[in-house]
Amino acid sequence: FPGVGKEFMPALNEGSFLLMPTSIFPGVGKEFMPALNEGSFLLMPTSMPHVGIEASKKTLQQLDIAVTAIPEVEVSVGKLGRIESALDPAPISMYENIINYKPKYILDGDGQPIAFKVDKNNRFILKSGDTLSNEEAIYKKVSQENLIEDEDGEYYRNWREHIKNPDDIWDEIVKATNIPGVTSAPKLQPIETRLVMLQTGMRAPMGIKVYGPNLQIIQEFGLQLEGLLKEVPSVKAEAVFADRTVGKPYLEIEIDRNAIARYGLSIEDVQKTMETAIGGMEITTTVEGRERFPVRVRYPQELRDDPESIKKILVPTKSGAQIPLGELAKLNYVRGPQMIKSEDTFLVGYVLFDKRDGFAEVNVVNDAQNYLQKKIDSGELKVPAGVSYKFSGNYENQVRAVKRLAIVVPISLVLIFLLLYFQFKTIIASSIHFSGVFVAFSGGFIMIWLYSQPWFMNFSLSGENMRDLFQMHTINLSVAVWVGFIALFGIATDDGVLMGTYIHDVFEKRNPKTVSEVRDAVMEAGSKRVRPAMMTAAVAIIALLPVLSSTGKGADIMVPMAIPIFGGMVIQIMTIFVVPVLQAIWRENVVKKSQSPELLQEDNSNEVQ
CATH class of the missing domain: 3.30.2090.10 (Multidrug efflux transporter AcrB TolC docking domain; DN and DC subdomains)
Structure with missing residues (x-):
């Protein structure tokens, strides 16, 4: 496949055999799970440790005012410090701003967009009689109460024209909160962040834990890592921050x-x-x-x-x-x-960082690990005596998930093969139908690759761009994608089994003795099962279209799960032709071995004619 950089090899170190990608498939990265859209962000910048309460309160107010001024933001509530509890170890120099942003369109109680009355120029007509364009209405903070509902009207867009997705809103938040003395912050969501903090203790999806004998050495080494991480191309430089422990x-x-x-x-x-x-x-x-x-x-x-x-x-x-x-x-x-943290009896400090857009978490961590190791090997970075560091974050979940998948995927493939063997009673026939799994597997990866290509489906129908309709963007290999592949393996053999079962029935009835009779039997069986096989594949493909275009709650997980199934089912249609051909080759060899030399010579002459 042109440009493919991944090789497939058995994961022997996990104690089982699994074909897993080990380098970079074009346009595909690796992550644990796609981020769920919570409809809100958690902005967690920090200031210097010597900041006082009055200065922190003023900074917090500035952050809230700056964020609330963004038209797409509905409300912003911030806090600093912590309550008197060991469960929330946050100094007064750390801020937490929960930011709820508006949905793309004004929605009703069922989550469906509402249409409002417009004039001939597509300007919204207000109850006061005034008319405003969508952009003007946004800046004037026009609410639903000021608009007139009309089924034949236009949807009112809460986002400005250049805001295409929540990532653009986050970019606006980062620009607005660029306040002197306040660090930037990684892109976070409230629930996601709480889970990360419970797992790792860090307020970022990825970071480095620096262990050492005293806080001063930990801080100095952490500052060195901060400077080096900013040089990694896949790391967002403005989000890199080492704890100012002292x-x-x-x-x-x-x-x-x-x-x-x-x-x-x-x-x-x-x-x-x-x-x-x-x-x-x-x-x-x-x-x-x-x-x-x-x-x-x-x-x-x-x-x-x-x-x-x-x-x-x-x-x-x-x-x-x-x-x-x-x-x-x-x-x-x-x-x-300002704060003393410890893990495994060692004092610890954190170096937080985030990924750039278009990069997957696991790939970013690997890039950072390799870059730091190169610096250590070249002598540019010296690890002080008694100091050690390790990467931590969401990617650890991915590492654990790969270990489980290294067991689950082979088991699912073996079970599928056993079911086929119980049906056809021979290894050869079972292998012929099992070949549909590998065809579908390649189709799933091809569809994932196509999703990352900007030219794929880049056209409009009825004013709707197909890439926007199906939310096409780079899909990283995550647990959701692999669950989709496992589901694909189970249905990828449907057409082959449908075709092969009827071929077996025809052979039992006709019992062909010559090569020509074998071919006639395969042609008869195959031609009568093309339409049912196409219908079987079409049902699965068409049923996945609503899932691929869904935008509601849970769509962030369902869409990556459905993509490999859709791509695999589309390409496995070729098994309608592959299975009869393989069946004919197998049956011909059986017939040739059992034929007498005279009949074999007669068949060969018929083939020549």
Whole structure:
């Protein structure tokens, strides 16, 4: 096949035989599962670790305002920091903005687009009598209440003309949130992100976990990886970000032991005063009905909100004197970790990154792994002593899925062959009909390849582009695609079995003794089963058209599953001709071996004539 870069080899290291692609099929990458369209995005940028609460609140407001200003966005709600729970370890420098965007068209309760009244120029007529083009109505934020429903009208498009799909909306969000001091963020969706975070702990679909003996070394090595990952062509450079583990400013109060000794104070006395004045001390509990509230005593905020005020905190001595804290301790600003993460008893830091459009997750991770390894081999990247790293993310699910598929796919093929053997009772006949599986397998891959070609089905009917109607784009090899192939294997032999069964019946009735009789029998059986075989294939092919053009919930999974089935069923129609030919060759050889030399010579003369 021209341009094919994948080779097929047995996955021996998995303990079973499976024909799996090992390099790059043209236009096809590898991923775990296609992303489901949740109708919303999760924007998770970060700022520097030394940012304060006031600055973070201002940045969060700027993000919400910038995102909400995009016409396609319905609502944006952001948060910073975390609740007092270990289940949400997020510093105040990390923001989470849930962004719900509008559907492509105004929809009714059943999810169907609604048509509205337009004039001769296709301008929407408002209830006020004004007319607006679709683009003007979007910018003026015209709602459904202002439009007049009309079955013969036009659908109102919520997206601007240049916005073709949700990816374009995400690009608009990235442009709008390009705020100084705030990093970019990988493309995420709320549910998808929660699953990724539960699996890997990272807030990105892919990343590198750096393990080391201390946080400073982890951060320095992570910054080196960040710079190198930006050079990988398939990695989105603006989304690469290494955790700034160290850099959070801390106010350190260093008690002077000699100074407190002169006033007869102990370390405990000073610390207890600081705890009460700054943090507060619970002195009692108030009971109000069934509710109980702790009562704390501490300095008012204006007396503890800056280092100079803290120096004036009075520490009582045994003699009754009140000594300012500034005379008993030194106040210093020091840099420390904003967050400490650990895995497998090691301290860990993350380097997050995302893929560019048109690349699959597994391929991006492989590219990054190979690039970093080259840098290590050349000496440009040196891994410090005690430091190790590993890639993590959704691609790990793909690795586990491949191991399972290496068992499931061969088992399904063996079962199909056994069913054929139970039907035809011979290895040769079963192999002839089993050949339809390999024909369909190639057809599935050809259809996947065609989907990635911009010229395929690039024409319009009734004003609708066929590529848009069938949502044609690059299809990556995922679990959904392989499930489609397994389903294809089960139905790919239908036409061959239909043809072969009737051929066997004809041979049992006529019992041909010569080559010419064999051919006549095959021609008779084949000609009578062409129409039923075509109908069998047509039913499966036509039934898949609504699935291939579906856009509702679950279509992101169903379409990749249906593509190999559709392509395989289309090309396996040739088994209508292949199976009779193979049957004729097999039967002729059987007849020739059983014929006498005189009859064999007569058959040969008839063939020459």
